[in-house]
Amino acid sequence: MPQQQQETQQTFLGFDLSTQKLKAILLSPDLNVVASAEVKFDSDLPEFRTTGGASAGPNKFEFFVQPVMWVKAMDIVLDRLVMQEADLSTVAAISGSAQQHGSLYWSKHGISALHSLDPDKFLHAQIDDSAFVVNRTPIWMDASTHKQCFEMETAIGGQTEMVQMTGSKCYARFTGPQIRKIYQQRTHAYEDAQRISLVSSFLASLFLGDVAAIDYADGSGMNLLDIRNKTWSKACLNACAPDLDERLGAPVDGFAVLGNVCDYFVQRFCFPPTCKVVACTGDNPSALAGMLVANNWLSVSLGTSDTLMMSLEEPPKLEEGHVLCHPTETHKYMGLLCFRNGSLVREAINKLEANGSWETFNELLDSTPRGNFGNMALHFREMEIIPKAKGTLRWNKEMQPSSPDAAKGVLKFSSPQIEIRALIEGQMLHHRAIAEDMGFHFGSETKILATGGASVNQSILQIIADVFNAPVYKQNESEAALLGAAYRAAYAYYVHENGQTESVKSYRDYILSQKPNQLNIACEPNKDSETIYAPMLQRYRDMAYVLESQ
Ligand SMILES: Nc1ncnc2c1ncn2[C@@H]1O[C@H](COP(=O)(O)OP(=O)(O)O)[C@@H](O)[C@H]1O
Numbered sequence: 001m002p003q004q005q006q007e008t009q010q011t012f013l014g015f016d017l018s019t020q021k022l023k024a025i026l027l028s029p030d031l032n033v034v035a036s037a038e039v040k041f042d043s044d045l046p047e048f049r050t051t052g053g054a055s056a057g058p059n060k061f062e063f064f065v066q067p068v069m070w071v072k073a074m075d076i077v078l079d080r081l082v083m084q085e086a087d088l089s090t091v092a093a094i095s096g097s098a099q100q101h102g103s104l105y106w107s108k109h110g111i112s113a114l115h116s117l118d119p120d121k122f123l124h125a126q127i128d129d130s131a132f133v134v135n136r137t138p139i140w141m142d143a144s145t146h147k148q149c150f151e152m153e154t155a156i157g158g159q160t161e162m163v164q165m166t167g168s169k170c171y172a173r174f175t176g177p178q179i180r181k182i183y184q185q186r187t188h189a190y191e192d193a194q195r196i197s198l199v200s201s202f203l204a205s206l207f208l209g210d211v212a213a214i215d216y217a218d219g220s221g222m223n224l225l226d227i228r229n230k231t232w233s234k235a236c237l238n239a240c241a242p243d244l245d246e247r248l249g250a251p252v253d254g255f256a257v258l259g260n261v262c263d264y265f266v267q268r269f270c271f272p273p274t275c276k277v278v279a280c281t282g283d284n285p286s287a288l289a290g291m292l293v294a295n296n297w298l299s300v301s302l303g304t305s306d307t308l309m310m311s312l313e314e315p316p317k318l319e320e321g322h323v324l325c326h327p328t329e330t331h332k333y334m335g336l337l338c339f340r341n342g343s344l345v346r347e348a349i350n351k352l353e354a355n356g357s358w359e360t361f362n363e364l365l366d367s368t369p370r371g372n373f374g375n376m377a378l379h380f381r382e383m384e385i386i387p388k389a390k391g392t393l394r395w396n397k398e399m400q401p402s403s404p405d406a407a408k409g410v411l412k413f414s415s416p417q418i419e420i421r422a423l424i425e426g427q428m429l430h431h432r433a434i435a436e437d438m439g440f441h442f443g444s445e446t447k448i449l450a451t452g453g454a455s456v457n458q459s460i461l462q463i464i465a466d467v468f469n470a471p472v473y474k475q476n477e478s479e480a481a482l483l484g485a486a487y488r489a490a491y492a493y494y495v496h497e498n499g500q501t502e503s504v505k506s507y508r509d510y511i512l513s514q515k516p517n518q519l520n521i522a523c524e525p526n527k528d529s530e531t532i533y534a535p536m537l538q539r540y541r542d543m544a545y546v547l548e549s550q
């Protein structure tokens with residue numbers, strides 16, 4: 001076949017297995033979207049009875065998913081791609097992104113099922129409950145491991161040592177403390193677990209037909225990886241659970257080609273047998289990869305969680321927040337802040353105050369002035385990550401830290417529009433205050449790039465622009481994590497085909513040489529925004545202090 005014809009037929013497939021959905025995107029050789037599909041867990045797979053993609057566990061702060069739900073979603077999303085006439089015989093490489101921190105515990109039977117997938121059957125008929133020794137697998141929303149966090153930090157010499165080694169102090173949702181909890185509370189299951197995957201490496205495993213390696217960036221969300229040497233830290237492994245390194249396997253670079261797609265996909269979906277499976281990564285690192293922005297940008301993802309991301313030359317010493325290995329630049333790092341009470345809280349208030357209509361929600365939001373007449377609210381419905389606080393607090397303009405009712409605040413504001421503005425301004429002031437505490441300075445050069453489900457909401461973006469006093473941009477596609485997955489597949493394939501020579505372009509240069517990154521301005525901050533919001537940052541701190549002390 002002439003080379004040009006062969007090249008025009010090479011497409012790249014990306015997946016994003018995030019909290020609420022499994023999404024897929026097929027990109028043409030010049031990286032434009034050819035087909036896309038998604039499966040929403042709550043509505044497409046009601047038999048798993050999830051709310052917002054997860055279920056609450058029997059004990060306080062526990063959240064889980066049945067892994068077979070994700071397998072079933074993969075069966076459906078592939079069928080949906082085929083129904084759109086996506087030609088999967090052209091896929092040169094696949095990669096994926098997934099919600100971070102969740103862990104899956106493979107049984108012996110599960111691994112042999114992976115090795116011998118029968119193309120006549122659905123995946124979920126083969127990778128079923130018996131493929132895992134833990135059927136209610138903990139995900140990032142789980143905040144039940146404070147005891148294990150304390151034990152791990154103590155064992156390696158303290159919180160500072162943990163930050164220095166892994167980029168984060170121990171967080172309850174991080175995989176290391178979660179594995180330790182399984183080891184302590186379900187010792188037999190831990191002993192029977194042949195391998196442990198992150199959600200991202202589980203995704204790669206399905207395509208590989210074998211347990212896939214964990215990549216450095218997502219591995220940084222475990223409190224187990226030495227982020228400078230990019231190896232598992234022996235001290236952290238020992239502090240977590242016995243014989244853990246053999247269960248995790250060696251971590252790999254995010255552009256690692258793990259192998260060819262397994263025969264199941266060749267037979268059932270006509271993938272070429274040479275199709276490469278590239279390491280999958282976490283959804284936040286993948287979003288940074290999909291955004292392709294320079295250092296002075298703050299990336300904001302409004303998915304189920306709200307996250308802030310930035311590229312870092314060196315890992316700063318942080319008390320809070322996370323430093324991860326950079327997903328696309330070998331010697332760099334990424335900073336990450338994750339806020340638990342994001343879209344699900346906005347959705348709940350939308351239901352209460354605007355009958356679930358985003359249009360009404362925005363009309364109400366836009367009908368109130370910046371600063372909301374001094375009314376402000378914090379809605380930490382679930383235990384927030386930073387600060388570790390739970391509860392709802394509403395303050396009107398009279399309320400001061402010394403007020404007799406400051407701890408209780410007011411029960412309700414006088415109108416839906418005030419409620420809605422108080423929620424969104426409170427959320428964004430919270431995010432800005434924590435980012436500043438982490439050392440991020442918002443100057444005249446700062447620009448924000450927004451992505452994720454809620455980034456389609458112009459009124460919310462305007463409040464972000466005003467609170468951060470920076471212009472907010474969007475890409476043409478609103479799902480940077482998904483885009484990043486397919487871009488990473490394309491780049492890894494390019495490097496694989498061209499060898500690691502000096503003439504090989506960097507990730508960013510390669511992707512931009514194929515397709516310009518179109519950034520569209522969504523909102524400019526209003527001129528008076530800093531005068532209004534700078535004093536409200538202190539008010540946020542006073543309110544957060546009240547919730548933290550309760
Ligand atoms: N118009 C909108 N305004 C605000 N939020 C929205 C809007 N449309 C969708 N969302 C929010 O987007 C969230 C899902 O975002 P998404 O990025 O798909 O999540 P995830 O990747 O975590 O599964 C939903 O919880 C929903 O509240």
Ligand SMILES: O=C(CO)[C@@H](O)[C@H](O)COP(=O)(O)O
Pocket residue numbers: 018019020098099100101140173221282283284301303304305306307336338
């Ligand atoms: O815990 C984190 C990051 O540390 C979360 O951001 C998860 O990675 C879930 O992502 P979304 O589904 O909200 O995008």
